[in-house]
Amino acid sequence: MDFGVTGKIVIVTGGATGIGHAIAKTFHEEGAIVIINGRDQAKLDKAATAIGTRCHGVVADLMAAEGAIRLAEFAARLGPVSFLVNNIGVFDVNDFFEVSDERWMDYFQHNLMTAIRISRIVMKEMLARDDGSIAFISSEAAIRSIGNMVPYSVTKTAMLGLSRSLAELTRGTNVRVNSYMPGTTxxxxxxxxxxxxxxxxxxxxxxxxxxxxxxxxxxxxxxxxIDPAMHGRGVVQLMTNAAMNGVCHRADGGTIRSIFG
CATH class of the missing domain: 1.10.1220 (Arc Repressor Mutant)
Incomplete structure:
Protein backbone atom coordinates (compact mmCIF):
# COMPACT_ATOMS: atom_id res chain seq x y z
CA MET A 1 0.00 0.00 0.00
CA ASP A 2 1.29 3.45 -0.93
CA PHE A 3 0.87 5.85 1.99
CA GLY A 4 1.85 8.84 -0.12
CA VAL A 5 4.87 9.88 1.93
CA THR A 6 7.59 9.52 -0.71
CA GLY A 7 9.92 12.52 -0.64
CA LYS A 8 8.09 14.19 2.24
CA ILE A 9 9.82 15.49 5.36
CA VAL A 10 9.19 13.71 8.67
CA ILE A 11 10.49 14.70 12.10
CA VAL A 12 10.50 11.94 14.71
CA THR A 13 11.67 13.30 18.04
CA GLY A 14 13.71 10.86 20.06
CA GLY A 15 13.83 8.62 17.00
CA ALA A 16 17.19 7.03 17.75
CA THR A 17 15.73 4.27 19.94
CA GLY A 18 12.59 2.37 20.81
CA ILE A 19 9.20 3.15 19.33
CA GLY A 20 10.51 6.35 17.76
CA HIS A 21 13.18 4.41 15.90
CA ALA A 22 10.56 1.97 14.60
CA ILE A 23 8.36 4.84 13.41
CA ALA A 24 11.31 6.56 11.72
CA LYS A 25 12.30 3.33 10.00
CA THR A 26 8.79 2.70 8.69
CA PHE A 27 8.49 6.22 7.28
CA HIS A 28 11.88 5.76 5.62
CA GLU A 29 10.83 2.42 4.15
CA GLU A 30 7.82 4.19 2.65
CA GLY A 31 10.08 6.71 0.90
CA ALA A 32 10.09 9.67 3.29
CA ILE A 33 13.02 11.90 4.29
CA VAL A 34 13.37 11.35 8.03
CA ILE A 35 14.90 13.59 10.69
CA ILE A 36 15.60 12.32 14.20
CA ASN A 37 17.06 14.27 17.10
CA GLY A 38 18.99 13.60 20.27
CA ARG A 39 21.93 14.78 22.35
CA ASP A 40 24.71 12.47 21.15
CA GLN A 41 25.89 12.77 17.54
CA ALA A 42 27.58 9.35 17.53
CA LYS A 43 24.38 7.63 18.68
CA LEU A 44 22.35 9.59 16.17
CA ASP A 45 24.72 8.67 13.35
CA LYS A 46 24.46 4.99 14.27
CA ALA A 47 20.66 5.16 14.41
CA ALA A 48 20.43 7.09 11.14
CA THR A 49 22.62 4.53 9.40
CA ALA A 50 20.35 1.74 10.65
CA ILE A 51 17.26 3.59 9.44
CA GLY A 52 18.56 4.38 5.96
CA THR A 53 20.27 6.81 3.62
CA ARG A 54 17.51 9.45 3.75
CA CYS A 55 17.66 9.72 7.55
CA HIS A 56 19.37 12.67 9.22
CA GLY A 57 20.42 12.79 12.88
CA VAL A 58 20.40 16.27 14.43
CA VAL A 59 21.83 17.17 17.82
CA ALA A 60 18.96 19.22 19.26
CA ASP A 61 17.86 19.09 22.89
CA LEU A 62 14.14 19.86 23.05
CA MET A 63 14.38 20.44 26.80
CA ALA A 64 15.27 23.98 25.73
CA ALA A 65 13.68 26.35 23.22
CA GLU A 66 16.98 26.66 21.36
CA GLY A 67 16.94 22.94 20.60
CA ALA A 68 13.45 23.12 19.10
CA ILE A 69 14.51 26.05 16.93
CA ARG A 70 17.63 24.20 15.79
CA LEU A 71 15.63 21.09 14.85
CA ALA A 72 12.95 23.06 13.00
CA GLU A 73 15.53 25.12 11.10
CA PHE A 74 17.41 22.00 10.01
CA ALA A 75 14.19 20.45 8.72
CA ALA A 76 13.18 23.67 6.92
CA ARG A 77 16.41 23.55 4.92
CA LEU A 78 15.25 20.24 3.45
CA GLY A 79 11.70 21.33 2.79
CA PRO A 80 8.31 21.79 4.49
CA VAL A 81 7.63 19.37 7.34
CA SER A 82 4.68 17.16 6.43
CA PHE A 83 4.77 14.94 9.51
CA LEU A 84 5.80 15.56 13.10
CA VAL A 85 5.94 12.66 15.57
CA ASN A 86 6.29 13.76 19.19
CA ASN A 87 7.85 10.69 20.72
CA ILE A 88 10.24 11.86 23.47
CA GLY A 89 9.37 10.47 26.90
CA VAL A 90 10.74 9.05 30.13
CA PHE A 91 9.36 6.54 32.61
CA ASP A 92 10.33 4.76 35.79
CA VAL A 93 8.72 2.87 38.64
CA ASN A 94 8.53 5.01 41.76
CA ASP A 95 6.82 5.68 45.08
CA PHE A 96 4.48 8.67 44.70
CA PHE A 97 5.28 9.86 48.22
CA GLU A 98 9.00 9.93 47.44
CA VAL A 99 8.89 11.73 44.08
CA SER A 100 10.34 15.21 44.49
CA ASP A 101 9.00 18.41 42.95
CA GLU A 102 12.12 18.50 40.80
CA ARG A 103 11.43 15.02 39.43
CA TRP A 104 7.84 15.98 38.69
CA MET A 105 9.04 18.97 36.70
CA ASP A 106 11.53 16.75 34.90
CA TYR A 107 8.64 14.53 33.79
CA PHE A 108 6.67 17.50 32.52
CA GLN A 109 9.73 18.82 30.70
CA HIS A 110 10.43 15.50 28.99
CA ASN A 111 6.95 14.19 28.30
CA LEU A 112 5.11 17.42 27.52
CA MET A 113 7.30 20.46 27.02
CA THR A 114 9.55 18.83 24.42
CA ALA A 115 6.43 18.20 22.32
CA ILE A 116 5.00 21.66 22.98
CA ARG A 117 8.20 23.44 21.93
CA ILE A 118 8.60 21.75 18.56
CA SER A 119 4.85 21.66 17.81
CA ARG A 120 4.57 25.39 18.45
CA ILE A 121 7.01 26.00 15.60
CA VAL A 122 6.11 23.27 13.14
CA MET A 123 2.33 23.37 13.51
CA LYS A 124 2.19 27.12 12.90
CA GLU A 125 3.96 26.60 9.57
CA MET A 126 1.65 23.66 8.73
CA LEU A 127 -1.41 25.83 9.31
CA ALA A 128 0.03 28.61 7.17
CA ARG A 129 0.64 26.06 4.40
CA ASP A 130 -2.68 24.26 5.05
CA ASP A 131 -1.04 20.84 5.10
CA GLY A 132 0.49 18.56 7.71
CA SER A 133 -0.02 15.83 10.27
CA ILE A 134 1.13 15.61 13.90
CA ALA A 135 1.07 12.60 16.21
CA PHE A 136 1.72 12.46 19.94
CA ILE A 137 3.01 9.13 21.24
CA SER A 138 1.20 8.68 24.54
CA SER A 139 0.70 5.38 26.40
CA GLU A 140 -2.02 3.05 27.61
CA ALA A 141 -0.92 4.29 31.06
CA ALA A 142 -2.71 7.53 30.16
CA ILE A 143 -6.02 5.72 30.69
CA ARG A 144 -4.97 2.72 32.79
CA SER A 145 -3.56 4.95 35.52
CA ILE A 146 -0.67 3.18 37.26
CA GLY A 147 -0.09 3.60 40.98
CA ASN A 148 3.64 2.98 40.92
CA MET A 149 4.18 5.20 37.86
CA VAL A 150 2.09 8.24 38.81
CA PRO A 151 4.18 10.98 37.13
CA TYR A 152 4.34 8.94 33.92
CA SER A 153 0.60 8.26 33.87
CA VAL A 154 -0.28 11.87 34.65
CA THR A 155 1.94 13.35 31.95
CA LYS A 156 0.75 10.84 29.36
CA THR A 157 -2.85 11.70 30.22
CA ALA A 158 -1.98 15.37 29.79
CA MET A 159 -0.55 14.54 26.37
CA LEU A 160 -3.96 13.26 25.25
CA GLY A 161 -5.49 16.59 26.28
CA LEU A 162 -2.75 18.52 24.52
CA SER A 163 -3.26 16.56 21.31
CA ARG A 164 -7.02 17.04 21.25
CA SER A 165 -6.72 20.73 22.11
CA LEU A 166 -4.30 21.32 19.23
CA ALA A 167 -6.62 19.39 16.92
CA GLU A 168 -9.30 21.97 17.72
CA LEU A 169 -7.04 24.58 16.14
CA THR A 170 -7.13 22.73 12.81
CA ARG A 171 -10.88 23.00 12.20
CA GLY A 172 -11.58 23.48 8.49
CA THR A 173 -7.95 22.97 7.46
CA ASN A 174 -5.93 20.13 5.99
CA VAL A 175 -3.80 19.86 9.14
CA ARG A 176 -4.52 17.03 11.56
CA VAL A 177 -3.40 16.23 15.12
CA ASN A 178 -3.85 12.81 16.71
CA SER A 179 -2.45 10.74 19.55
CA TYR A 180 -1.25 7.16 19.53
CA MET A 181 -1.45 5.01 22.64
CA PRO A 182 0.89 1.98 22.62
CA GLY A 183 0.86 -0.76 25.21
CA THR A 184 3.89 -2.37 26.84
CA THR A 185 6.40 -2.71 24.01
CA ILE A 226 4.45 -5.68 21.39
CA ASP A 227 6.99 -5.60 18.56
CA PRO A 228 7.98 -1.92 18.05
CA ALA A 229 7.67 -2.41 14.29
CA MET A 230 3.91 -2.79 14.74
CA HIS A 231 3.77 0.74 16.09
CA GLY A 232 5.76 1.96 13.13
CA ARG A 233 3.06 0.73 10.80
CA GLY A 234 0.28 1.95 13.05
CA VAL A 235 1.59 5.50 13.32
CA VAL A 236 2.18 5.86 9.57
CA GLN A 237 -1.37 4.66 8.91
CA LEU A 238 -2.79 7.07 11.50
CA MET A 239 -0.86 10.05 10.22
CA THR A 240 -1.75 9.51 6.57
CA ASN A 241 -5.46 8.85 7.06
CA ALA A 242 -7.25 12.09 6.19
CA ALA A 243 -10.39 10.93 8.02
CA MET A 244 -8.64 10.83 11.39
CA ASN A 245 -8.28 14.07 13.33
CA GLY A 246 -8.49 14.70 17.06
CA VAL A 247 -8.57 10.99 17.85
CA CYS A 248 -6.61 8.72 20.16
CA HIS A 249 -5.59 5.50 18.43
CA ARG A 250 -5.11 2.60 20.84
CA ALA A 251 -2.50 -0.10 20.19
CA ASP A 252 -2.32 -1.61 23.66
CA GLY A 253 -2.85 -5.30 23.02
CA GLY A 254 -6.37 -5.03 24.40
CA THR A 255 -5.23 -4.12 27.93
CA ILE A 256 -7.88 -1.42 28.34
CA ARG A 257 -11.31 -2.97 28.49
CA SER A 258 -13.21 -0.66 26.17
CA ILE A 259 -15.00 -0.98 22.85
CA PHE A 260 -14.06 2.61 22.00
CA GLY A 261 -10.72 3.80 20.60
Missing amino acids: ATESVETYFDGLAQQQGKTVEQALADFYRDVQPSNLTQKL
Whole structure:
Protein backbone atom coordinates (compact mmCIF):
# COMPACT_ATOMS: atom_id res chain seq x y z
CA MET A 1 0.00 0.00 0.00
CA ASP A 2 1.29 3.45 -0.93
CA PHE A 3 0.87 5.85 1.99
CA GLY A 4 1.85 8.84 -0.12
CA VAL A 5 4.87 9.88 1.93
CA THR A 6 7.59 9.52 -0.71
CA GLY A 7 9.92 12.52 -0.64
CA LYS A 8 8.09 14.19 2.24
CA ILE A 9 9.82 15.49 5.36
CA VAL A 10 9.19 13.71 8.67
CA ILE A 11 10.49 14.70 12.10
CA VAL A 12 10.50 11.94 14.71
CA THR A 13 11.67 13.30 18.04
CA GLY A 14 13.71 10.86 20.06
CA GLY A 15 13.83 8.62 17.00
CA ALA A 16 17.19 7.03 17.75
CA THR A 17 15.73 4.27 19.94
CA GLY A 18 12.59 2.37 20.81
CA ILE A 19 9.20 3.15 19.33
CA GLY A 20 10.51 6.35 17.76
CA HIS A 21 13.18 4.41 15.90
CA ALA A 22 10.56 1.97 14.60
CA ILE A 23 8.36 4.84 13.41
CA ALA A 24 11.31 6.56 11.72
CA LYS A 25 12.30 3.33 10.00
CA THR A 26 8.79 2.70 8.69
CA PHE A 27 8.49 6.22 7.28
CA HIS A 28 11.88 5.76 5.62
CA GLU A 29 10.83 2.42 4.15
CA GLU A 30 7.82 4.19 2.65
CA GLY A 31 10.08 6.71 0.90
CA ALA A 32 10.09 9.67 3.29
CA ILE A 33 13.02 11.90 4.29
CA VAL A 34 13.37 11.35 8.03
CA ILE A 35 14.90 13.59 10.69
CA ILE A 36 15.60 12.32 14.20
CA ASN A 37 17.06 14.27 17.10
CA GLY A 38 18.99 13.60 20.27
CA ARG A 39 21.93 14.78 22.35
CA ASP A 40 24.71 12.47 21.15
CA GLN A 41 25.89 12.77 17.54
CA ALA A 42 27.58 9.35 17.53
CA LYS A 43 24.38 7.63 18.68
CA LEU A 44 22.35 9.59 16.17
CA ASP A 45 24.72 8.67 13.35
CA LYS A 46 24.46 4.99 14.27
CA ALA A 47 20.66 5.16 14.41
CA ALA A 48 20.43 7.09 11.14
CA THR A 49 22.62 4.53 9.40
CA ALA A 50 20.35 1.74 10.65
CA ILE A 51 17.26 3.59 9.44
CA GLY A 52 18.56 4.38 5.96
CA THR A 53 20.27 6.81 3.62
CA ARG A 54 17.51 9.45 3.75
CA CYS A 55 17.66 9.72 7.55
CA HIS A 56 19.37 12.67 9.22
CA GLY A 57 20.42 12.79 12.88
CA VAL A 58 20.40 16.27 14.43
CA VAL A 59 21.83 17.17 17.82
CA ALA A 60 18.96 19.22 19.26
CA ASP A 61 17.86 19.09 22.89
CA LEU A 62 14.14 19.86 23.05
CA MET A 63 14.38 20.44 26.80
CA ALA A 64 15.27 23.98 25.73
CA ALA A 65 13.68 26.35 23.22
CA GLU A 66 16.98 26.66 21.36
CA GLY A 67 16.94 22.94 20.60
CA ALA A 68 13.45 23.12 19.10
CA ILE A 69 14.51 26.05 16.93
CA ARG A 70 17.63 24.20 15.79
CA LEU A 71 15.63 21.09 14.85
CA ALA A 72 12.95 23.06 13.00
CA GLU A 73 15.53 25.12 11.10
CA PHE A 74 17.41 22.00 10.01
CA ALA A 75 14.19 20.45 8.72
CA ALA A 76 13.18 23.67 6.92
CA ARG A 77 16.41 23.55 4.92
CA LEU A 78 15.25 20.24 3.45
CA GLY A 79 11.70 21.33 2.79
CA PRO A 80 8.31 21.79 4.49
CA VAL A 81 7.63 19.37 7.34
CA SER A 82 4.68 17.16 6.43
CA PHE A 83 4.77 14.94 9.51
CA LEU A 84 5.80 15.56 13.10
CA VAL A 85 5.94 12.66 15.57
CA ASN A 86 6.29 13.76 19.19
CA ASN A 87 7.85 10.69 20.72
CA ILE A 88 10.24 11.86 23.47
CA GLY A 89 9.37 10.47 26.90
CA VAL A 90 10.74 9.05 30.13
CA PHE A 91 9.36 6.54 32.61
CA ASP A 92 10.33 4.76 35.79
CA VAL A 93 8.72 2.87 38.64
CA ASN A 94 8.53 5.01 41.76
CA ASP A 95 6.82 5.68 45.08
CA PHE A 96 4.48 8.67 44.70
CA PHE A 97 5.28 9.86 48.22
CA GLU A 98 9.00 9.93 47.44
CA VAL A 99 8.89 11.73 44.08
CA SER A 100 10.34 15.21 44.49
CA ASP A 101 9.00 18.41 42.95
CA GLU A 102 12.12 18.50 40.80
CA ARG A 103 11.43 15.02 39.43
CA TRP A 104 7.84 15.98 38.69
CA MET A 105 9.04 18.97 36.70
CA ASP A 106 11.53 16.75 34.90
CA TYR A 107 8.64 14.53 33.79
CA PHE A 108 6.67 17.50 32.52
CA GLN A 109 9.73 18.82 30.70
CA HIS A 110 10.43 15.50 28.99
CA ASN A 111 6.95 14.19 28.30
CA LEU A 112 5.11 17.42 27.52
CA MET A 113 7.30 20.46 27.02
CA THR A 114 9.55 18.83 24.42
CA ALA A 115 6.43 18.20 22.32
CA ILE A 116 5.00 21.66 22.98
CA ARG A 117 8.20 23.44 21.93
CA ILE A 118 8.60 21.75 18.56
CA SER A 119 4.85 21.66 17.81
CA ARG A 120 4.57 25.39 18.45
CA ILE A 121 7.01 26.00 15.60
CA VAL A 122 6.11 23.27 13.14
CA MET A 123 2.33 23.37 13.51
CA LYS A 124 2.19 27.12 12.90
CA GLU A 125 3.96 26.60 9.57
CA MET A 126 1.65 23.66 8.73
CA LEU A 127 -1.41 25.83 9.31
CA ALA A 128 0.03 28.61 7.17
CA ARG A 129 0.64 26.06 4.40
CA ASP A 130 -2.68 24.26 5.05
CA ASP A 131 -1.04 20.84 5.10
CA GLY A 132 0.49 18.56 7.71
CA SER A 133 -0.02 15.83 10.27
CA ILE A 134 1.13 15.61 13.90
CA ALA A 135 1.07 12.60 16.21
CA PHE A 136 1.72 12.46 19.94
CA ILE A 137 3.01 9.13 21.24
CA SER A 138 1.20 8.68 24.54
CA SER A 139 0.70 5.38 26.40
CA GLU A 140 -2.02 3.05 27.61
CA ALA A 141 -0.92 4.29 31.06
CA ALA A 142 -2.71 7.53 30.16
CA ILE A 143 -6.02 5.72 30.69
CA ARG A 144 -4.97 2.72 32.79
CA SER A 145 -3.56 4.95 35.52
CA ILE A 146 -0.67 3.18 37.26
CA GLY A 147 -0.09 3.60 40.98
CA ASN A 148 3.64 2.98 40.92
CA MET A 149 4.18 5.20 37.86
CA VAL A 150 2.09 8.24 38.81
CA PRO A 151 4.18 10.98 37.13
CA TYR A 152 4.34 8.94 33.92
CA SER A 153 0.60 8.26 33.87
CA VAL A 154 -0.28 11.87 34.65
CA THR A 155 1.94 13.35 31.95
CA LYS A 156 0.75 10.84 29.36
CA THR A 157 -2.85 11.70 30.22
CA ALA A 158 -1.98 15.37 29.79
CA MET A 159 -0.55 14.54 26.37
CA LEU A 160 -3.96 13.26 25.25
CA GLY A 161 -5.49 16.59 26.28
CA LEU A 162 -2.75 18.52 24.52
CA SER A 163 -3.26 16.56 21.31
CA ARG A 164 -7.02 17.04 21.25
CA SER A 165 -6.72 20.73 22.11
CA LEU A 166 -4.30 21.32 19.23
CA ALA A 167 -6.62 19.39 16.92
CA GLU A 168 -9.30 21.97 17.72
CA LEU A 169 -7.04 24.58 16.14
CA THR A 170 -7.13 22.73 12.81
CA ARG A 171 -10.88 23.00 12.20
CA GLY A 172 -11.58 23.48 8.49
CA THR A 173 -7.95 22.97 7.46
CA ASN A 174 -5.93 20.13 5.99
CA VAL A 175 -3.80 19.86 9.14
CA ARG A 176 -4.52 17.03 11.56
CA VAL A 177 -3.40 16.23 15.12
CA ASN A 178 -3.85 12.81 16.71
CA SER A 179 -2.45 10.74 19.55
CA TYR A 180 -1.25 7.16 19.53
CA MET A 181 -1.45 5.01 22.64
CA PRO A 182 0.89 1.98 22.62
CA GLY A 183 0.86 -0.76 25.21
CA THR A 184 3.89 -2.37 26.84
CA THR A 185 6.40 -2.71 24.01
CA ALA A 186 9.66 -4.60 23.57
CA THR A 187 11.85 -1.50 23.48
CA GLU A 188 15.39 -1.42 24.87
CA SER A 189 14.26 0.33 28.07
CA VAL A 190 11.37 -2.06 28.72
CA GLU A 191 13.51 -5.12 28.08
CA THR A 192 16.14 -3.72 30.46
CA TYR A 193 13.42 -3.22 33.09
CA PHE A 194 12.22 -6.82 32.82
CA ASP A 195 15.79 -8.13 32.84
CA GLY A 196 16.37 -6.30 36.12
CA LEU A 197 13.03 -7.42 37.54
CA ALA A 198 13.78 -11.04 36.70
CA GLN A 199 17.18 -10.86 38.39
CA GLN A 200 15.66 -9.19 41.44
CA GLN A 201 13.00 -11.91 41.75
CA GLY A 202 15.32 -14.79 40.92
CA LYS A 203 13.31 -15.74 37.84
CA THR A 204 13.86 -16.04 34.13
CA VAL A 205 12.72 -13.13 31.98
CA GLU A 206 10.01 -15.39 30.55
CA GLN A 207 8.70 -16.14 34.04
CA ALA A 208 8.81 -12.48 35.01
CA LEU A 209 6.80 -11.55 31.91
CA ALA A 210 4.27 -14.33 32.53
CA ASP A 211 3.78 -13.12 36.10
CA PHE A 212 3.49 -9.52 34.88
CA TYR A 213 0.64 -10.36 32.53
CA ARG A 214 -1.05 -12.57 35.13
CA ASP A 215 -0.81 -10.10 38.02
CA VAL A 216 -0.42 -6.62 36.50
CA GLN A 217 -2.08 -6.77 33.08
CA PRO A 218 -4.52 -9.70 33.22
CA SER A 219 -6.85 -7.87 30.81
CA ASN A 220 -4.16 -7.82 28.10
CA LEU A 221 -5.41 -10.02 25.28
CA THR A 222 -2.10 -10.74 23.57
CA GLN A 223 -0.21 -11.59 26.79
CA LYS A 224 3.11 -10.55 25.30
CA LEU A 225 5.25 -7.50 24.62
CA ILE A 226 4.45 -5.68 21.39
CA ASP A 227 6.99 -5.60 18.56
CA PRO A 228 7.98 -1.92 18.05
CA ALA A 229 7.67 -2.41 14.29
CA MET A 230 3.91 -2.79 14.74
CA HIS A 231 3.77 0.74 16.09
CA GLY A 232 5.76 1.96 13.13
CA ARG A 233 3.06 0.73 10.80
CA GLY A 234 0.28 1.95 13.05
CA VAL A 235 1.59 5.50 13.32
CA VAL A 236 2.18 5.86 9.57
CA GLN A 237 -1.37 4.66 8.91
CA LEU A 238 -2.79 7.07 11.50
CA MET A 239 -0.86 10.05 10.22
CA THR A 240 -1.75 9.51 6.57
CA ASN A 241 -5.46 8.85 7.06
CA ALA A 242 -7.25 12.09 6.19
CA ALA A 243 -10.39 10.93 8.02
CA MET A 244 -8.64 10.83 11.39
CA ASN A 245 -8.28 14.07 13.33
CA GLY A 246 -8.49 14.70 17.06
CA VAL A 247 -8.57 10.99 17.85
CA CYS A 248 -6.61 8.72 20.16
CA HIS A 249 -5.59 5.50 18.43
CA ARG A 250 -5.11 2.60 20.84
CA ALA A 251 -2.50 -0.10 20.19
CA ASP A 252 -2.32 -1.61 23.66
CA GLY A 253 -2.85 -5.30 23.02
CA GLY A 254 -6.37 -5.03 24.40
CA THR A 255 -5.23 -4.12 27.93
CA ILE A 256 -7.88 -1.42 28.34
CA ARG A 257 -11.31 -2.97 28.49
CA SER A 258 -13.21 -0.66 26.17
CA ILE A 259 -15.00 -0.98 22.85
CA PHE A 260 -14.06 2.61 22.00
CA GLY A 261 -10.72 3.80 20.60
